[in-house]
Amino acid sequence: MFQTTEAGEFKDGFKKGIPIGVGYLAVSFTFGIWAVEGGVPIWMAIVISLSNLTSAGQFAGTGLMVAGASLFEIGLSVFVINIRYMLMSLALTQKLRPGTKFIQKLIFGFGVTDEVFAIASTREREVTAHYMYGLISTPIIGWTLGTALGAITGSILPERLADAMGIALYAMFIAIIVPPAKKSLPILGAILISIAITCALKYIPVFSFITDGFAMIIATIAASAVMAAIAPVNEAKENKEAESPSYEGGSV
Amino acid sequence: MNKILAYTIAVIVMALVTYIPRALPLTLFTKQIKSRFIRSFLYYVPYAVLASLTFPAIFYCTDNPVAALVGTIVALVLAFFKGSLVLVAAGAVLSIFIVNLL
Numbered sequence: 001m002f003q004t005t006e007a008g009e010f011k012d013g014f015k016k017g018i019p020i021g022v023g024y025l026a027v028s029f030t031f032g033i034w035a036v037e038g039g040v041p042i043w044m045a046i047v048i049s050l051s052n053l054t055s056a057g058q059f060a061g062t063g064l065m066v067a068g069a070s071l072f073e074i075g076l077s078v079f080v081i082n083i084r085y086m087l088m089s090l091a092l093t094q095k096l097r098p099g100t101k102f103i104q105k106l107i108f109g110f111g112v113t114d115e116v117f118a119i120a121s122t123r124e125r126e127v128t129a130h131y132m133y134g135l136i137s138t139p140i141i142g143w144t145l146g147t148a149l150g151a152i153t154g155s156i157l158p159e160r161l162a163d164a165m166g167i168a169l170y171a172m173f174i175a176i177i178v179p180p181a182k183k184s185l186p187i188l189g190a191i192l193i194s195i196a197i198t199c200a201l202k203y204i205p206v207f208s209f210i211t212d213g214f215a216m217i218i219a220t221i222a223a224s225a226v227m228a229a230i231a232p233v234n235e236a237k238e239n240k241e242a243e244s245p246s247y248e249g250g251s252v
Numbered sequence: 253m254n255k256i257l258a259y260t261i262a263v264i265v266m267a268l269v270t271y272i273p274r275a276l277p278l279t280l281f282t283k284q285i286k287s288r289f290i291r292s293f294l295y296y297v298p299y300a301v302l303a304s305l306t307f308p309a310i311f312y313c314t315d316n317p318v319a320a321l322v323g324t325i326v327a328l329v330l331a332f333f334k335g336s337l338v339l340v341a342a343g344a345v346l347s348i349f350i351v352n353l354l
Contacts, residue, residue: 026342163315167341173305187299220300228289
């Protein structure tokens, strides 16, 4: 059993969260600019980032809100985009130290973003509540601060630079998935199948009724199920107790 | 209805449908999942999700498709050589900025 202190766990998580928080600065900066351009008050753009703490969902939700969509449409669209978090949180339960308290889960659950999940789920050791508190700290600050900076200074930023920042979110996703894919053929397989299905649902006209949110869910479930069937993860690799140096999750 | 009030209600709804999918499974599932298939399935989920969110959306992140393609290649190369999150993001942004200047 690995001995850990709460302070040590917090510190470890905090360190891992810093690069996420810095990356979020750039992405949420573009959200701030974009929201204010659409007519959202500066303070509300900041509140959206602080209360939602998500990328795709809040971009879509805010866009619909500004366009005057119904509450139902806003809620459903954002929910569909966020269903992936259910899969992530479910996966995270398998990684959590047994005995983690209900209230602790309610608190750090707020901060389970794509990047936070990627770091937590590929940790060699089991994940504790204090590790999660540390891990989500900088991302929350970075996401909120970046939005504030973008919302306030967006109008004076050169348009070319603001436009170029649109790729930051995707580049971050690439930085998370490429290193493990390099080491593990099944992970690369899951990535390629998922992309192939997403493209098929987007470009083949018969599937045009499927929204982007649903396409993502279908692609994720199909790709993960196919790879789970043909390349099941062996017990040693996923065993939390075994601190195997050959762990395939990769360090991000 | 007042615009600010309507926005405020919409933001609360958005926050709820974001928080609930995150918190619910964490609090409902406390046991280890025994099924090897489900464990393997969950192992692949993050990679499949992020891949689907990124491709092909990344090619539409800017109005200039050539710039988007260059940015994508730069991000892939930097990530391949284990660049940090920040380096990969900054490199991609900078490359699009440069292509758009040409």
